[in-house]
Amino acid sequence: MRIDQPYLLFLGDAPDDLAAKTAAGIAQWRPEWCLGQLTLPGCRTTLGLPEMSIEDAAKAGVRTLVCGVANRGGVIGQAWIDVFVRALQSGMDVAAGLHERLVDIPTLAETAAMHGCKLHDVRHPQGRYPVASGALRPGHRLLTVGTDCSVGKMYTALAIEREMRARGMKADFRATGQTGILIAGDGVSVDAVVADFIAGAAETIAPANDPDHWDLVEGQGSLFHASYAGVSLGLLHGAQPDALVLCHEPNRPHMRGIPHHSLPELEACMEANLAAARVTAPATRFVGVAFNTRHLESTEAADLMAATAERLELPCVDPVRTGVGPIVDRVRADFPSAV
């Protein structure tokens, strides 16, 4: 799966900003790919991009209409399908990260075939992945791991990519979830592959590379999440990370979705990730902690980061509030031959 750019971002009739957070993520991290937005009547959010019809977008050279909005009830409605059909008729591909597949909608499948266009269902892995080999491969990889789900692992990896590139380093974000795939233009939803191939899919998306190249691999879930830890472990083994960044949101009352489970201590989470990672990456180490402090006052957040940095002897940042500069500093210090 390789999604062609530039994009037109479809916001549909999104009732609020949250419904269009996928589109917002793409516009934030890949503004150079996003030529415009397309909204339907009733849409209550905007990305601040030029509003474009399918016809405008085709003239502007858009290659892919990206559905950046969640659908209510899990069903793709006729108003959306009409837009997707017109995009295909204009020669664009259509990409979406929904549970329902575009390819399962006969009108879309037929129109795409007729016009030689592609339908990308990024939540659903296409093709087969190999069983992981576990063999050491060249190039450097950094994986973001979490105390829980939805704590900022994708955001942190993207922020590190941007910071590394700004410093002239060779760096590529590697996507493992649907929003990440639309931002990267390719990747694999590792939680949707067959269980035997989790690590193999991770090896595939972050392959051997130059010795001074960094893959920033988007983590998934948490080794401590009772529902999804298998995905996290397979990804950890397949990513074969040289460096790890721990992502954490303070003050969560419990693990996401499972009220009877509390979050692990940072030290316990780091120790578990290090022990597990050593199976394929014997020299792996942590290079920082990325806090999501959106629910803290700024002084509270600063105090927490300072205290944690002293306790763990690691740079502690909030990618939104402080940026990830100190983590990239640590990477450069710890891996002097790989910068």
Add this chain to the structure above:
Amino acid sequence: MRIDQPYLLFLGDAPDDLAAKTAAGIAQWRPEWCLGQLTLPGCRTTLGLPEMSIEDAAKAGVRTLVCGVANRGGVIGQAWIDVFVRALQSGMDVAAGLHERLVDIPTLAETAAMHGCKLHDVRHPQGRYPVASGALRPGHRLLTVGTDCSVGKMYTALAIEREMRARGMKADFRATGQTGILIAGDGVSVDAVVADFIAGAAETIAPANDPDHWDLVEGQGSLFHASYAGVSLGLLHGAQPDALVLCHEPNRPHMRGIPHHSLPELEACMEANLAAARVTAPATRFVGVAFNTRHLESTEAADLMAATAERLELPCVDPVRTGVGPIVDRVRADFPSAV
């Protein structure tokens, strides 16, 4: 998936004993279900069961023809299909654990539909599984975990089931792989479910039960196997084991299938499994070690087990050579309210 008994075991044209090891496992652990065997010309193995034609088997009350033989080249040949068609025409279901699906062979799908019979592809999970809840559930569960793949985890769980039942305990083997499913009559191939649902599938196959009931859950892979550890961890979390048995084959030169990876020490493997299991089963503990000593002389094996038992303070057995009595003794001592 619930496979009806009794069985007729199909051996096909198996070139040697190894090719029919699935059938041999079923005959060993469920002799009361196996009314006969059916071989084709060229078959070079036997289970010692009465040879039966499809017609004989139908008269004897066989409900399912079980394909207990591996197919060469991964393709189901016409000679096999002919037998399966006759079984369906005689009112039997057909079950197989092959990579190729019976349901994908049009003749079989049509014949099954015509005669109201089922095709069981036990390697391929049917239906959907829930996301794991991680909630504590009643009943007791023992999971076999391994230093590596193919070290005797299924055999050990079955041996413990048999020993517990012989002592009048309530015990059920819970299958997580294709041979185990044919032996149990149901179960889930956890390595073939979508990654997000590994733990949920494990919760499903070993559900809440009586406080004095033991599920003996068949382990898969190893937390230390670079290819498959995600499956092992999801299964560990979903099984929520009260008790663990470590399975190990001494003197393996490397992890199965990955020559550059050596096996973990027993202590390291136990520690990793305990730490991970505590996410859903805080009080979990090891109750024994099951060695596969087939490559050792009997005195060597006995010395190894005695030395390991002293070092780890756990009963050490070889389920084939010594039986698993000492492990069940330990279970009864450690869980006096659950026997």
